[in-house]
Amino acid sequence: MTARIGVVTFPGSLDDRDTQRAIRLAGAEPVALWHKDKNLHQVDAVVLPGGFSYGDYLRAGAISRFSPVMETVIEQAKAGLPVLGICNGFQILTEAHLLPGGMLGNDHLHFICRDQKLRVENADTAWTADYEAGQEIHIPLKNMDGRYVADEHTLDKLEAEGRVVFRYLDVNPNGSLRDIAGITNEAGNVVGLMPHPEHAVEPLVGSGRTDGLPFFTSILKKLVNA
Amino acid sequence: MSRTPLDTVEHAAGTPDVELPWAELGLKKDEYERVVEILGRRPTGAELAMYSVMWSEHCSYKSSKVHLRQFGEKAPQSDALLVGIGENAGVVDVGQGYAVTFKVESHNHPSYVEPYQGAATGVGGIVRDIIAMGARPVAVVDPLRFGAADHPDTKRVLPGVVAGIGGYGNCLGLPNIGGEVVFDACYQGNPLVNAGAIGVMRHEDIHLAKASGAGNKVILYGARTGGDGIGGASILASETFDDAKPSKRPAVQVGDPFQEKLLIECTLEAFREKLVVGIQDLGAAGLSCATSELASNGSGGMRVTLDDVPLRDSTLSPEEILMSESQERMCAVVEPSKVDRFLEICDKWDVIATVIGEVTDGDRLEIFWHGGKIVDVDPRTVAHDGPVYERPYARPEWQDALQADDANALPRPTTGAELKDQVLRLVASPNQASKKWITSQYDHFVQGNTVLAQPEDSGMIRIDEETGLGVAIATDGNGRYAKLDPYAGAQLALSEAYRNVATTGAKPLAVSDCLNFGSPEDPAVMWQFAEAIRGLADACQQLGTPVTGGNVSLYNQTGDVAIHPTPVVAVLGVIDDVARRTPVAFQEEGQLLYLLGDTREEFGGSAWSQVVHDHLGGLPPKVDLERERLLGEILISASRDGMIDAAHDLSDGGLIQAVVESALLGGKGARLVVPDGLDAFTFLFSESAGRAVVAVPRSEELRFNDMCGARGLPVTRIGVVDGDTVELQGEFELSLEELRTAHEETIPALLA
Numbered sequence: 011m012t013a014r015i016g017v018v019t020f021p022g023s024l025d026d027r028d029t030q031r032a033i034r035l036a037g038a039e040p041v042a043l044w045h046k047d048k049n050l051h052q053v054d055a056v057v058l059p060g061g062f063s064y065g066d067y068l069r070a071g072a073i074s075r076f077s078p079v080m081e082t083v084i085e086q087a088k089a090g091l092p093v094l095g096i097c098n099g100f101q102i103l104t105e106a107h108l109l110p111g112g113m114l115g116n117d118h119l120h121f122i123c124r125d126q127k128l129r130v131e132n133a134d135t136a137w138t139a140d141y142e143a144g145q146e147i148h149i150p151l152k153n154m155d156g157r158y159v160a161d162e163h164t165l166d167k168l169e170a171e172g173r174v175v176f177r178y179l180d181v182n183p184n185g186s187l188r189d190i191a192g193i194t195n196e197a198g199n200v201v202g203l204m205p206h207p208e209h210a211v212e213p214l215v216g217s218g219r220t221d222g223l224p225f226f227t228s229i230l231k232k233l234v235n236a
Numbered sequence: 237m238s239r240t241p242l243d244t245v246e247h248a249a250g251t252p253d254v255e256l257p258w259a260e261l262g263l264k265k266d267e268y269e270r271v272v273e274i275l276g277r278r279p280t281g282a283e284l285a286m287y288s289v290m291w292s293e294h295c296s297y298k299s300s301k302v303h304l305r306q307f308g309e310k311a312p313q314s315d316a317l318l319v320g321i322g323e324n325a326g327v328v329d330v331g332q333g334y335a336v337t338f339k340v341e342s343h344n345h346p347s348y349v350e351p352y353q354g355a356a357t358g359v360g361g362i363v364r365d366i367i368a369m370g371a372r373p374v375a376v377v378d379p380l381r382f383g384a385a386d387h388p389d390t391k392r393v394l395p396g397v398v399a400g401i402g403g404y405g406n407c408l409g410l411p412n413i414g415g416e417v418v419f420d421a422c423y424q425g426n427p428l429v430n431a432g433a434i435g436v437m438r439h440e441d442i443h444l445a446k447a448s449g450a451g452n453k454v455i456l457y458g459a460r461t462g463g464d465g466i467g468g469a470s471i472l473a474s475e476t477f478d479d480a481k482p483s484k485r486p487a488v489q490v491g492d493p494f495q496e497k498l499l500i501e502c503t504l505e506a507f508r509e510k511l512v513v514g515i516q517d518l519g520a521a522g523l524s525c526a527t528s529e530l531a532s533n534g535s536g537g538m539r540v541t542l543d544d545v546p547l548r549d550s551t552l553s554p555e556e557i558l559m560s561e562s563q564e565r566m567c568a569v570v571e572p573s574k575v576d577r578f579l580e581i582c583d584k585w586d587v588i589a590t591v592i593g594e595v596t597d598g599d600r601l602e603i604f605w606h607g608g609k610i611v612d613v614d615p616r617t618v619a620h621d622g623p624v625y626e627r628p629y630a631r632p633e634w635q636d637a638l639q640a641d642d643a644n645a646l647p648r649p650t651t652g653a654e655l656k657d658q659v660l661r662l663v664a665s666p667n668q669a670s671k672k673w674i675t676s677q678y679d680h681f682v683q684g685n686t687v688l689a690q691p692e693d694s695g696m697i698r699i700d701e702e703t704g705l706g707v708a709i710a711t712d713g714n715g716r717y718a719k720l721d722p723y724a725g726a727q728l729a730l731s732e733a734y735r736n737v738a739t740t741g742a743k744p745l746a747v748s749d750c751l752n753f754g755s756p757e758d759p760a761v762m763w764q765f766a767e768a769i770r771g772l773a774d775a776c777q778q779l780g781t782p783v784t785g786g787n788v789s790l791y792n793q794t795g796d797v798a799i800h801p802t803p804v805v806a807v808l809g810v811i812d813d814v815a816r817r818t819p820v821a822f823q824e825e826g827q828l829l830y831l832l833g834d835t836r837e838e839f840g841g842s843a844w845s846q847v848v849h850d851h852l853g854g855l856p857p858k859v860d861l862e863r864e865r866l867l868g869e870i871l872i873s874a875s876r877d878g879m880i881d882a883a884h885d886l887s888d889g890g891l892i893q894a895v896v897e898s899a900l901l902g903g904k905g906a907r908l909v910v911p912d913g914l915d916a917f918t919f920l921f922s923e924s925a926g927r928a929v930v931a932v933p934r935s936e937e938l939r940f941n942d943m944c945g946a947r948g949l950p951v952t953r954i955g956v957v958d959g960d961t962v963e964l965q966g967e968f969e970l971s972l973e974e975l976r977t978a979h980e981e982t983i984p985a986l987l988a
Contacts, residue, residue, distance in 0.1 A: 021501075021585060022494050024409030028684035031701075060682075062407050065494030118988075121402045121677045152406070152679045209681040214815060215698060216681050 013233035015226075016043040016053035018079055018099075024061035025096065025208060032208035033057070036226030038233075045077045054233045055092035055136070056083055058099025060152075060206055070113060070155045071101035080106060092136040092229055093200045097153055100192070100202030109193055109202050110168070111160030116153070117185025125217045126151040126205050127179040128191050132172050135198040136232050140224035147221035149205035151183055151191075156204040158186035158193075168193055176203050243281045244608035252278055261288035267623055274617050282603060282610040285555040286618055289521035290528060293790055296622035299756035300788045303766050306773035307783040314782045316745045319442060324365040324517065325435075326784020327442055328746045330810040334699055335439050336707050337369040340379070340432035340750040340806045342789035346488045347429035351396025356404035356491040358431040360563050363408060363496065364517035367503050368566070370443035371435025374683060375697050376405050378415035378431055379711045379750070379804045383424030385666035385986050390419070393427050394674075394987055400491075401431070402677040407493035408500065411686045412678030413695025415711055416804075419666045422715065425794030430750040430787075432806050434709055436699050441507060445516040446533035447569045450597035452513055454530070454538060455575070456523075457582050457589035458499050458565035462548035465489035465522070465561025495564040495587075502585040503566065511578045514569040524558045524618070526567040527593075528601055531615035534569075537600045538615070540593030554605040569595060629762035639720060641853030643839040648917045655916055656968035658848055660978050662921070663896050665847040668889045669982035670900075687814045691897065693736040693885050694807075698814045706814035710736035710807055713752075714888065715800030716841040717856035722764040723771035726803040727859045730775045731925050732887050733807035738868030739885045739928055741818045741875030742809030747776055749786035749805050754798020756790045764801035765790075772803060778861045781807065816875050822902030822931055822957045823881040829906060829955040831891065832867055832944070833927030837918050843888040844921040863926035870949050871928060879940045882931040891954075892920040892962075894929050896975055899962055905972055908955035909965045916967055919954075931957055 015033045017040055019026045030040035041053050045063075050056065063074040074080060080102070087093045087108050095103040103109045116122055125148050130141040141147070160168070165188055168174050176192035184204070192203025207222030241247060248254075258268040261284065271279050271287050279287060293299060308321060318335055319327035325339035343358025359376060366373045378401050383390045405412050410433070447454065465488065506512055514534060516526045523545070531538040542554050552560070570578050575591065582589035596602075601618070603611035649655045662668055671691065680689035687706055688696035694710035712732040718725025730747065737744045749772060754761040776783055786806075792799045811817060839845050840854030874880045882902065884894040895906050910916045932940050944951040955965075963969040 022407070022497050024407075024497075024682050025684075028682070031684055061409065062494060062497075065407075065492070067494070120399070121406055121679070123676050123679050123681065150681045152681060154403075154406075206681065209684060212684075214704075215685055215687055 013038045013054045013230050014041050014052065015229065016041045016050055016056045018043045018045060018056065018058050020045045020061065020063035020074055020077065022062040022065055023059050025206060026059040029057050029059045029208045032211045032226050035211050036223060036230050038226065038230045043079055045079050048078045048082045050082050050086065055229050058095040058102050060097035060099065063098055063102065070098060071105040074102045075105040084108060087200050090197065090199050094137050094225065095202035096206055096208065097204055100204055101155065103200060103202040108200050109195055110164045111158055113155050114157040114159055115155050116157055121154045122183050123152040124183060126183060128176045128205060129179050131177055132175045132194060135175060135194045135201050137201040137225050137228050138175060139232060140228040146179060148210065148217060148219055149207055149222050150209040150217045151205040153204055156184040156186065158190045160187065171196065175201055242606060242608045244610055245280055245612045248280045249277045254278065256281065256284050258284060258288065262292055263288050267291060270623065280610050281555050282558055283613060285559045286524040286528065286611065289524050289559055290618045291622040295521050295525060297788055298623045299625050299627050299790060300765065301624050302626055303769040306769055310773040310777040311782045312777045312780045314780060317782050317784065321783065321785050324368040324445055326746065326748065327369060328784065328808060330705065330707055332700060332703060332705050333438055334705065335437050335442060336434060336808065337366055337371045338432065338434040338709065338748055338806065338808050339365055339785050340430055340711065340748045340804060341787040342750050342752060343429045343431060344426060344752065344789050344792055347397055348393065348427050350488040351393045352400035353488055353490050355397040355400030355429050357489045357563050358429055359401055359404040360491050360496050361519045362431045362433045363410065364519065364566065366433045366435035367500055368443065368445060368515050368517045369435060370441040370507055371437040372504055373410055373433055373435045373500065374685065375413045375695060376410045376431065376433045377413060377695060377709055377711050379713060380415065381418045381420065381423045381428035381802065383427065384421045385419040387424060389424065391987060397427065397429055398674050398677050404491055404493045406679045408497050409682045411680045411682050411689065413680055413686055413689040413697065414709060415690065417671045417674055420715060420800065422799045426792040426799050428752045428802060430804050432711060434697065434707065443507065443512060443515050445529055446514040447530040447538055447595045448534040448536065449513060449571065450536050450595055452569050452571050452595040453575050453591045454540060454593040454595065455568045455570055455578060455589055456545060456565065456592045457568065457587055459492060459495050459562055460546045460548040460588065461557055461560050462562045463552060463556060463560065466556050466559045489561050489563050491563050498585045498587050499564055499566060502581050502587050505581050506578055509577065511570055511574045512568050513571060516567050518565040518567060520561060522558065522560045528615040528618040530567060530569060531601045532619040534595065537596040537598035538593055539596050540603045542603055542605045544590055544592045546588050546590055554610055627756050627762045628759045629766050630759040631763050632760035638853055639855055643842060643845040643851055643854040644837055646845060646849050646851060652967035655920065656970060659892050659920065659970065662843060662847050662889055662893060663975060664978035664982050666982055666986065668843055668893055670980045671983060672980060673983045673988060687817055688740055688819065692820050693739040694742065696740055696742065696814060696817055704813035704815055706811045708737045708740050708742035708809040708811060711804055712736065713802050713804035714841065715802040716852055718768060718803060719800040719852065720841050720854065720856045722767035722801045724856050724859050725801065726768040726771035727775040728856060728925060729803050729805040730772055731859060731861065731864045732885065733805045734779060734781065734864055734868060735885045735928065737807045737809035738871045739818065739883045741816050741872055742811040743872055744781050744807045744809045744868065746808050747781045747783045747805060749783060749803060751788045752792055752799065752802040752804065753790055754793035758798065761798050768801055768803045772805065775861055779865060818875045818880055818883045820884045820898050820901055821882055822898050822904040825904055825957050827881060827931040827933050827957045828937055828953060829957065830930050830932055831927065831952045831954045832870065832930060832949055833863065834924060834950050835914055835918060835922050835927065836924045838922050838924045842921065842923045857923050857925045860926050866947060866949050867926055867928060870944060870947060873943065874930065874940060879936040880930040880932055884929050886927040886929060888923060890921045890923050891929060896962055896979065899972060900976055900979060904957050905959040905961045906955055907958050907963045907965065911952045911954055916964060
């Protein structure tokens with residue numbers, strides 16, 4: 011058996027089809043979800059992909075969080091549904107308060123596209139079990155608003171509870187506090203990160219590495235074994 | 237223009253003596269008289285608006301038409317060509333049922349006035365051309381040229397242009413996979429912002445811009461029409477900048493990439509359901525262009541009610557609505573029974589769509605406003621029968637002196653220390669330095685099919701996941717070469733783009749061009765233009781790569797001073813399996829480095845002459861198209877059969893520039909030896925065309941040499957991939973670290 015993993019398409023989603031491909035390559039079944047449809051069609055997990063959901067002329071993710079599909083995603087995430095937010099998806103998750111903190115414009119004020127080195131800090135979440143804690147990986151990063159910020163108390167709490175899932179290595183590409191690239195919620199079912207694992211799943215295209223594939227195999231194993 | 241009474245056709249016929257502002261709208265006196273002659277009366281204000289924008293240089297190609305014909309007349313036989321010049325973009329068969337459409341366009345003038353929006357809307361426009369052919373856009377490329385890298389205004393223009401391209405393209409989800417960034421003082425007041433795009437479709441999905449079938453509905457969809465860009469086509473693109481005139485800022489359009497993204501998705505969905513009979517994007521000249529072109533390419537006429545156009549500004553006059561260049565709009569012709577479904581799809585994507593007219597069985601384009609008929613014309617006279625000029629041209633008298641100022645006579649480095657110093661200066665010079673600071677502002681991963689992106693020799697996109705079929709694109713141009721000899725310069729631009737595509741393992745198929753020149757009213761410029769086109773058309777014929785379309789940008793000059801003639805050529809190629817592509821980066825130590833082709837003492841227009849001597853003179857490198865074809869065949873065969881692991885074309889900067897780039901990208905050094913018959917200086921810096929450097933695994937050495945020998949391609953062993961330095965034996969050694977610093981820090985230091 012395999013797992014059904016939903017990928018939400020907002021009108022301005024860009025990496026939705028790429029995420030579906032990554033899910034397929036990992037052996038799971040991708041299911042396209044539409045932003046105007048509250049129905050999640052019995053998926054076992056949801057990915058909010060990268061892009062500029064509604065143009066993001068306001069604050070990235072600020073409008074998406076009120077979309078019909080997000081009503082259900084928020085409700086189900088609180089009940090334990092695994093949710094991964096990539097880039098714009100991460101921004102939406104913070105706007106939806108499923109993850110703490112928020113995202114500001116990159117400190118250098120430019121869009122940045124690079125193959126980014128990361129350290130996996132937490133290999134116990136639904137989406138990172140196929141990594142090892144401390145593992146160093148390269149995942150493409152591409153965004154305008156990637157600077158993760160939160161108040162000191164929140165940051166300390168995230169650190170203390172092991173909820174920083176990924177940290178930037180070598181270069182902090184956007185000024186994120188404490189080099190944070192990705193975090194999880196208390197239950198470990200909701201993960202958000204700025205880099206794009208779906209662009210590191212095939213040796214021929216994207217970054218030419220496959221360091222991103224474990225995201226999708228992690229969730230598949232968890233769902234199939236559950 | 238008087239608003240009361242409405243200037244209808246009837247009113248115009250009855251008031252022949254009313255003076256119209258034809259000169260302010262950019263028409264010459266004889267052109268206006270021609271309009272009157274065509275109509276048999278004075279035009280209405282709305283008709284004048286349409287003729288003035290459609291007969292502008294930008295839309296009508298009135299100065300260039302007589303020369304551009306050569307691309308058709310000399311077009312080589314090509315089985316690959318599915319749609320040629322004249323449509324929104326050319327279409328090429330790449331096999332397995334796939335067709336690829338591609339085109340390069342300019343957005344030079346707007347990008348100087350307002351760099352961010354000018355460049356952004358340039359991307360938007362070229363992408364709509366691709367959608368209008370029925371294709372999903374899969375990649376963009378951006379050949380850019382700016383003034384001197386250290387000029388203060390370059391710091392205003394370049395970051396804005398780059399942010400605009402990124403801001404728009406990134407938001408559309410289009411990987412940016414190639415292009416160029418060139419600096420030269422000649423572009424100070426006229427930066428060249430060219431934008432190219434590629435789209436992929438199945439053969440049966442090709443769509444054309446024509447309105448056929450009486451009763452079919454004309455649907456305008458996308459953004460509302462506003463006051464932006466009015467007169468942009470006629471005033472902005474067709475007149476030379478002059479400081480004395482008032483600011484032209486309001487004539488530049490503002491882009492909304494999110495709206496364009498919606499437009500892409502809803503158009504493709506309508507195509508999938510076969511709802512569209514004909515389609516045209518709204519770019520330069522807006523509705524004037526879309527309605528007249530759709531009507532004149534189709535079998536019937538067209539009736540449009542302008543009151544139904546959704547407006548952003550309700551005070552717009554009908555003339556302004558017709559001329560507006562508001563972005564992110566398209567016009568589709570749809571059978572009545574399919575209109576509801578078409579509107580439903582637009583609604584799904586929250587795109588405004590309105591039926592504004594219908595195809596008629598007559599042969600007139602009629603436009604109504606408040607119940608009155610304000611346009612009644614034969615659409616062909618607007619769209620296709622514009623003026624044609626045989627502008628005088630003459631070889632400039634300074635051309636001989638320029639060519640006589642031989643770069644080969646410049647003082648050359650003689651010692652190892654001097655060579656080393658000049659290598660460092662070369663790789664650190666703005667034109668040869670790494671452009672990573674710029675290209676890292678573009679998304680090159682999105683869509684998940686990018687196989688190669690800049691700084692590779694060509695960008696490469698996988699178009700079929702199962703078979704690995706892919707396409708490659710390279711854009712090249714060298715204004716310095718073209719200034720020395722425009723005929724050869726255009727051929728060298730084609731040669732380089734062709735070579736770049738072949739270097740990555742793809743077979744060159746077809747060409748698009750963006751011809752950037754000064755004022756056609758200057759006979760010297762017109763000569764450069766005529767020579768460049770003749771050169772390009774001859775070379776395309778010889779290489780078997782037809783020109784499928786492109787764009788001409790004239791009036792790129794400040795006062796009397798024109799830019800270097802700058803034909804930019806894009807070559808599209810196909811590769812059966814992208815797994816066979818050849819990258820630039822050295823892959824493995826111990827592999828053998830071979831130089832393919834002949835190296836001569838050719839320094840005219842070279843990067844070395846610019847960097848070391850700030851010199852431009854002499855003759856550009858010799859063109860040998862048969863050699864380019866042979867070199868291409870060898871590179872493609874070697875890639876297909878796994879004989880080479882890395883390859884880099886040699887162009888500006890010569891061999892040493894190529895070796896340094898391959899070494900830095902691969903993180904592996906090289907030991908080089910000057911081959912017999914050459915001196916170290918010529919070996920390193922010559923820019924002879926028809927050359928590439930390749931890295932050959934030792935196991936393939938024999939086979940590779942045999943293949944080159946059998947086909948008659950000169951091949952010279954020049955060294956080995958090794959260590960963490962680039963060394964020229966007996967002359968100098970430079971560490972990769974030192975080279976990386978020199979190569980990568982220049983651009984951020986100037987622009988960040």
